[in-house]
Amino acid sequence: MRLQFWRESIAKILAGTPPKEPIAILLSSAIADLHERTNGRARISKGWLTRLISARERGLTNDPYPDIAALESYAENTYSTLMYLTLSALPMASVTADHVASHVGKAAGIVAVLRGLPLVAFPAARAAGQQGGQQAGGAARQGAVMLPLDVMAQAGVKEEEVFRLGAEAPGLRDAVFTVATRASDHLITVQQMLSNLRAGQDVGHDFEHEGEEGHEYEVLGEQRQESPLDEVNRAFGVFMPAVGTRLWLDRLQSVDFDIFRPELLRSDWKLPWKAYMAYKRKSL
Numbered sequence: 001m002r003l004q005f006w007r008e009s010i011a012k013i014l015a016g017t018p019p020k021e022p023i024a025i026l027l028s029s030a031i032a033d034l035h036e037r038t039n040g041r042a043r044i045s046k047g048w049l050t051r052l053i054s055a056r057e058r059g060l061t062n063d064p065y066p067d068i069a070a071l072e073s074y075a076e077n078t079y080s081t082l083m084y085l086t087l088s089a090l091p092m093a094s095v096t097a098d099h100v101a102s103h104v105g106k107a108a109g110i111v112a113v114l115r116g117l118p119l120v121a122f123p124a125a126r127a128a129g130q131q132g133g134q135q136a137g138g139a140a141r142q143g144a145v146m147l148p149l150d151v152m153a154q155a156g157v158k159e160e161e162v163f164r165l166g167a168e169a170p171g172l173r174d175a176v177f178t179v180a181t182r183a184s185d186h187l188i189t190v191q192q193m194l195s196n197l198r199a200g201q202d203v204g205h206d207f208e209h210e211g212e213e214g215h216e217y218e219v220l221g222e223q224r225q226e227s228p229l230d231e232v233n234r235a236f237g238v239f240m241p242a243v244g245t246r247l248w249l250d251r252l253q254s255v256d257f258d259i260f261r262p263e264l265l266r267s268d269w270k271l272p273w274k275a276y277m278a279y280k281r282k283s284l
Contacts, residue, residue: 044085194283
């Protein structure tokens with residue numbers, strides 16, 4: 001019901017008659033401001049907004065991802081899509097910026113699923129403020145292990161053993177390593193793309209979503225004289241989630257991919273400094 005409210009609200013917001021709800025009013029104001037700043041040439045994609053709602057709705061039941069590609073698709077439809085919407089609001093209509101956002105969003109989305117794994121697997125432990133791997137039986141089995149099924153099968157991970165043994169479940173660290181590696185690969189790809197752009201080259205590979213709804217590109221205003229590198233630099237703040245994502249992956253590696261280590265749920269004191277330096281240097 002709550003998500004249906006948002007589907008109906010999106011239609012009203014885009015029609016200029018938002019419901020009397022704070023987020024809806026703010027979103028409507030942002031869209032009106034974007035329309036005014038660009039003389040109506042830039043817009044927020046309704047398709048992206050509804051895609052985001054649909055992806056969140058499918059995730060409410062904690063159904064397992066059949067394979068790692070399905071996990072990437074979830075990340076694309078949520079975290080990457082949020083970045084596309086943010087770029088649209090700048091406005092920034094750039095295939096290069098969207099391409100970077102796609103990879104950063106996929107990495108951030110995959111890491112979000114990994115980071116939440118102990119909380120989803122052991123919801124009762126979360127409510128009690130306990131470490132998930134220390135509680136077994138009973139309410140703990142109401143959770144779900146949100147790792148791709150193909151990765152779990154390859155690593156020999158059994159859900160019931162995760163519920164019973166927590167971090168000591170056979171194959172769990174190998175499965176976490178495999179999924180974390182996919183997130184890291186996306187960040188490495190972004191770094192290579194930025195390196196190519198600084199060298200005056202193209203990013204090195206095609207954007208798989210170019211031509212899809214919302215990914216049609218019309219040059220707007222100040223973008224007319226911008227190079228792809230200029231576009232990425234101007235939109236760089238949108239890509240900053242890559243910094244926290246990389247820091248978390250480094251911490252996961254430092255604890256040998258023990259996903260139940262409590263320090264992985266804490267904020268990283270280095271994040272503000274790392275974020276500042278990344279933005280200053282325009283480097284992820």
